[in-house]
Amino acid sequence: MNPPNKLEAIVLVGGRGxxxxxxxxxxxxxxxxxxxxxxxxxxxxxxRAAGVTRIVLATCYRSExxxxxxxxxxxxxxxxxxxxxxxxxxxxxxxxxxxxxxRSGPDEPVLVLNGDILSGHDLGAQLALHLSxxxxxxxxxxxxxxxxxxxxxxxxxxxxxxAFLEKTQRPVTNRINAGCYIFRRSVLSExxxxxxxxxxxxxxxxxxxxxxxxxxxADDAYWLDVGTPSTFVRxxxxxxxxxxxxxxxxGRPGEALLLPGSSVAPDAVVCGGSAVGQGSVVGPxxxxxxxxxxxxxxVGPxxxxxxxxxxxxxxxxxETVLDGAVVGEGSVIGPGNELRHGxxxxxxxxxxAGAIRFSSDL
Ligand code: GTP
Numbered sequence: 001m002n003p004p005n006k007l008e009a010i011v012l013v014g015g016r017g018x019x020x021x022x023x024x025x026x027x028x029x030x031x032x033x034x035x036x037x038x039x040x041x042x043x044x045x046x047x048r049a050a051g052v053t054r055i056v057l058a059t060c061y062r063s064e065x066x067x068x069x070x071x072x073x074x075x076x077x078x079x080x081x082x083x084x085x086x087x088x089x090x091x092x093x094x095x096x097x098x099x100x101x102x103r104s105g106p107d108e109p110v111l112v113l114n115g116d117i118l119s120g121h122d123l124g125a126q127l128a129l130h131l132s133x134x135x136x137x138x139x140x141x142x143x144x145x146x147x148x149x150x151x152x153x154x155x156x157x158x159x160x161x162x163a164f165l166e167k168t169q170r171p172v173t174n175r176i177n178a179g180c181y182i183f184r185r186s187v188l189s190e191x192x193x194x195x196x197x198x199x200x201x202x203x204x205x206x207x208x209x210x211x212x213x214x215x216x217x218a219d220d221a222y223w224l225d226v227g228t229p230s231t232f233v234r235x236x237x238x239x240x241x242x243x244x245x246x247x248x249x250x251g252r253p254g255e256a257l258l259l260p261g262s263s264v265a266p267d268a269v270v271c272g273g274s275a276v277g278q279g280s281v282v283g284p285x286x287x288x289x290x291x292x293x294x295x296x297x298x299v300g301p302x303x304x305x306x307x308x309x310x311x312x313x314x315x316x317x318x319e320t321v322l323d324g325a326v327v328g329e330g331s332v333i334g335p336g337n338e339l340r341h342g343x344x345x346x347x348x349x350x351x352x353a354g355a356i357r358f359s360s361d362l
Contacts, residue, residue, distance in 0.1 A: 007052045007127075008108075010098045011043065013115035014060030014085055019228050022328035022346045023311055028062045030115035031069060032232065033294050035239035036250045036257050036275050038069060039226065040115060042239065044076050045248040050123035052111060053079060056101045058094035060085040092197030099188040106186035114179030118235045120222035120244045121180070130182040133159070135215040137187060137207065140180040142223040150225075151177035151200045153216065161214035164204035175216070177204075178223055187212065229326045229342065233309050236292045237273030265301075277312070291322075300335065317353065 017029030024032070030040045047055065055078055059066055063084045073080030083098045095112055104110055109130055111123070121140055130138035139161060141153050152171040154162045165171070177200065191203050207214060222244045226235040239246050242253025251257050256270040259277050264270055265284040272290030276282060280293050283301040292309045299305060300318040307324045310316065314327040317335030325339040328347035333339065336354040345351065 006054065007050070007111060008054045008056070008102050008104050009047055009052045009111035009113060010056050010058060010095055010102070011040070011047075011113045011115050012058050012091055012094050013040065013066060014058050014063070014088055014094050015116070016061045016088075017116075017227065020232060022344055023229070023232070023309060023326060025347055026311070026329045028065055029227065031062075031065050033275070033277060033292065034226070034232070034236045035246065036259050036277070037248050039118075039235075040066075040070070041076075041248040042118065042246045043113065043115065044070075044073075044078060045246060046119075046123065047111065047113070048077055049247060050111075050127070053077075054081070054103070055079070056081045056083055056098040057115075058083055058085070058089075058098040060088045060094070088196065090196040090198045092191050092199035092203040093195060095183075095188060095199060095203075096191035096193050096197065099185075099191075102185060102188075104185045106184075108185050109182045110185045110188065112181040112183055116225060116227050117179040118222070118224045118226055118238070118244060119178060119180060121178070121217075121219050122221070123180070125219075126180070126217040127182055129159075129215060129217050133215045134213065135182075136184050136212040137204075138182045138215045138217055139204075140178040141175045141216050141218040142178040143174045143218075143220060144176055145174070147171035147174045147176050151204075153177050155216045155218070159216050159218075161204075161208060161216050164200065164208060166198075166200040175218055179225070229309060229344070230307070230324065233290065233292050233307055236275055237290050240273035240275055259295075268299075272306075283318075294329075311347070 013030040017024035031038045067082050148171050152165040154173045156162050224235050226232045240257045257275040261278040262276040262280045264282040268282045268286045270288045274288045274291045276293045277295035280297040282299045286299045286303045288305045290307050291305050294312040296313045297310045298315045302319040303316050305322045308322040310327045311329040313330040315332040321338040323340040325343040327345045330348045331345045332350040334353035338357045
């Protein structure tokens with residue numbers, strides 16, 4: 001079969017994003033500002049570049065946010081459709097539910113993407129493999145040092161998927177499920193309808209069990225699951241720095257992305273791929289390194305912010321140090337605090353001046 005010129009995709013965006021709390025208390029993970037735009041804008045731009053013209057979004061948690069931001073998709077050169085789950089249907093159930101909104105024929109390929117993966121892999125090559133090998137499903141695989149936290153996917157020498165071992169304690173390979181699949185459309189109807197289903201624990205093992213043809217597209221392109229605070233911050237910085245090209249980046253790659261309406265004092269430093277959102281202010285002598293600063297944030301004079309995420313409306317006091325911290329929407333960190341090592345401040349919390357400090361030898 002020739003590559004289609006009107007490829008459809010399903011994007012899973014219904015998860016609660018618990019690992020990214022408190023950022024996801026107010027904003028669903030795929031909508032978090034990432035290198036100046038909602039994370040999904042990067043994913044959409046890549047899909048568009050690979051020939052996708054229509055996307056069905058499988059939404060659940062804070063579902064209204066998506067349509068409010070992207071509308072019918074015309075501004076992105078896409079046709080967007082929003083499907084809402086009243087109760088979370090899981091990854092497999094979400095795919096099955098969204099599949100009823102597809103228009104592709106039974107043998108046509110449909111792209112299915114997790115809405116929290118930043119990947120530079122060649123979608124066109126994955127599609128070409130899917131078509132040339134007449135696969136039922138073609139999975140993108142990537143290699144990670146700690147495969148046990150993901151779905152471990154051993155393959156046969158032919159490239160056929162041999163097993164799917166979700167979060168196993170004894171990974172047999174470093175190759176993991178990278179969260180980007182191409183399904184033959186008719187295969188989607190094998191997923192049970194009307195109930196929660198895990199694609200990773202149920203759908204893929206069942207397809208292998210029944211002898212379906214699952215092929216692996218493995219490579220070593222840029223790949224990051226942005227589901228934790230540290231990887232979210234890293235992903236945004238990598239996009240700003242240009243480690244991964246994105247057509248959706250609102251500016252040129254560089255040390256910092258300062259959005260219109262932000263202001264940085266002349267002697268302040270913003271570097272390491274930091275993004276500073278609209279209406280945000282970085283005060284005199286402050287340093288913001290490798291961080292994500294959402295809109296309407298204030299970083300006080302002399303503050304030091306590294307590897308951290310500051311949600312909309314956060315205030316960081318004078319001389320405060322944030323290192324690997326997450327500050328929720330509208331929170332105020334009084335002057336002279338030190339928050340390090342994955343500290344998380346919930347939305348609308350006020351931390352008095354100097355309340356938390358580390359001893360100087362840390
Ligand atoms: P954590 O709670 O931090 O694990 O995040 P998550 O809820 O996003 O779960 P996970 O990272 O495993 O999800 C992978 C992808 O599937 C993400 O893009 C989620 O938005 C999506 N997803 C997870 N559960 C559901 C669901 O029940 N329905 C839909 N439509 N999407 C889901």
